[in-house]
Amino acid sequence: MGKKHLVKTMLQNRTNTCILIISLILACDPGAALAQTGSVASSYKPVVGQPHPDFSLPNIQDSSRIKLSDYRGKKVLLLHFASW
Amino acid sequence: MPGWHNATKELRENGELVILGxxxxxxxERARLYAQWKQFDWPxxxxxxxxxxxxVVPVAILIDEYGIVQNTRPRSNLIKKLVAKKRNPPKTTAPMLENNDAQPLPTLTPDSSVENLVLLGDEHMKNGSAEKTISAYSRALKSAHVTTDQSVKKLVPAINFRLGVAYREKFDFGNGRSPEDFATASQYWTTACESNPNQYIWRRRIEQYGPRNIKPxxxxxxVDQAIADITARGEKPVELKVALAGAEIAQPSKKIIAGDSDAVNPDPESKIELVDSKRPMIRHLSTVVPSHVTAGETVRVHLQLFNGEGAKWNNESTPMQVWINDSTTGTPSQQLVEWADTNESTSDETRTIEFEYQTKEDTESVRLTGFVLANVCSDSDGQCLFRRCNFEIEIPISK
Incomplete structure (x- = not known):
């Protein structure tokens, strides 16, 4: 077994271990699966040049979910407003 | 928003821009009615x-085709130029959510983190379950209060706000809804706003239900104009699930106007028989918005009146009256309120009386007293009686 192959095998094992640990964390905390798909931002200020956080929220017309990233590939004007 | 709607019409029709509100x-459904009225054709x-x-609202943000913020203060007269501007692909792709709509929600475990409990509550709310939402947020709040992790403690105001929203949702639509849910919502909202007075959206909830002198x-x-215009177009207006009245449509006013200073106490000597305290035919519950104030400030009181078990309002006789007694701790906007009768001879709706109360600068505690006079009928024996129901309302004063 060459040195290169040995290093490759060790790296592969380490990766597998990491995946296993992450899977165990997810199994311990069922809510963690949701943590990947949302945020608990208490305040957000958009910054030019930075990605806008994605979100998934109910459409007021029919409660179907709309994600900001559904519009990837198009320019989006995001309008935060209230009817009051 | 109608300005943006008109300014972007051509861009939207050409497929160069999409609007997401x-x-x-x-x-x-109130926003739905507004969108119908203004004929918004975007989601x-x-x-x-x-x-x-x-x-804070309104806020407009232009996001490019790669999910990157292009402009945080776009102007409607320059939108065509901004949209035409070519953008280079970013070095890293903006993160995207996976489509998790159809996935079943996980159950709570003792190990769930505060953040995940909040996210779980958010998901339950989007799925229309206020009770499960309250359960998740309550656990999140409890954990956030005891943690030593400052980054988690920072979530406390946001959790308080969310609990206010969830309790109000339960009050409006939830299973097992209770008249107390509104008072609980007011307490959580007031606490959230005290922690973060710069969050204007949170503050708007207090202003929505609060006294006129804090309303912007x-x-x-x-709403009335929108319904008339939509109907005139031959369309059916979006139906509002929660009727608008009182604070939600009140005009702002900097002063408490005691509009009935010459009002006369309808039962000064307490001659009208009180409701049976063991089986009251009239019950009451009050919500104060904000839930507490400093001396000198004003609150709006929402007094809910409803029938006890086996009782109904009798609408064929003297209209219901609510009297607020004189007090040395402040001034009510009205002392006497009469309830406009319905067309039915009997009914069992919850009746909400609203008034404002300006506390005095030097007061340390406020306990308002008053009474309701109403005709009520018993289901069991068909008897209709004119009864008095006394109430007390405490307005907590912060030191």
Missing amino acids: VVQEQHA VVQDQMTSIGIG YPFYDW
């Missing part, structure tokens, strides 16, 4: 919990 309101989502973190504008006074 976000409303932070408590009731989605609008509801961020009831302010989960994106925007603290009448919140939903456009």
Whole structure:
């Protein structure tokens, strides 16, 4: 077994271990699966040049979910407003 | 928003731009009615919990085709130029959510983190379960209070706000709804706003239901005009699930106007027989908005009156009256309120009386007293009686 192959095998094992640990964390905390798909931002200020956080929220017309990233590939004007 | 709607018409029709609206309101169908009235043909989502973190409206953000913020203050007269501007692909792709709509929600475990409990509550709310939402947020709040992790403690105001929204949702629509849910919502909202007074959306919830002197504008006074205009177009207006009245349509006013200073106490000597305390035919519950104030400030009191078990309002006789007794701790906007009768001979709706109360600068505690006079009928023996129900309302004063 060459040195290169040995290093490759060790790296592969380490990766597998990491995946296993992450899977165990997810199994311990069922809510963690949701943590990947949302945020608990208490305040957000958009910054030019930075990605806008994605979100998934109910459409007021029919409660179907709309994600900001559904519009990837198009320019989006995001309008935060209230009817009051 | 109508300005943006008109300014982007051509761009939207050419497929060069899409508009996505976000409303932070408590009731989605009010925004639906507004969108119908203004003939918005673009989607609008509801961020009831302010989960994106925007603290004020209106806000417009232009996002490019790669999900990158292109402009944070776009002007409608320059939008064509901004949209035409070529953008280079970013070095890293903006993160995207996976489509998790159809996935079943996980159950709570003792190990769930505060953040995940909040996210779980958010998901339950989007799925229309206020009770499960309250359960998740309550656990999150409890954990956040005891943690030593400052980054988690920072979530406490946002959780308080969310609990206010969830309790109000339960009050309006939930299974097992209780008249107390509104008072609980007011307490959570007041606490949230005290922690973060710069979050204007949170503050709007207090203003929506609170006294006129803190209102920046009448919140939903456009609704009647919208319904008339939509009907005149031959369309059916979106139906509002929660009727608008009182604080939500009141005009702002800097002064408490005691509109009935010559009002006469309808039962000064307490001659009208009181309701049976063991089986009261009239019950009451009050919500004060904000839930507490400093001396000198004003609150709006929402007094809910409802029938006890086996009783109904009798609408064929003297209209219901509510009297607020004189007090040395402040001034009510009205001392006497009469309830406009319905057309039915008997009914069992909850009747909400609203008035404002300006506390005196030097007061240390406020306990308002008053009474209700109403005709009520018993289901069991068909007897209709004129009865008095006394009430006390405490307005907590912060030191």
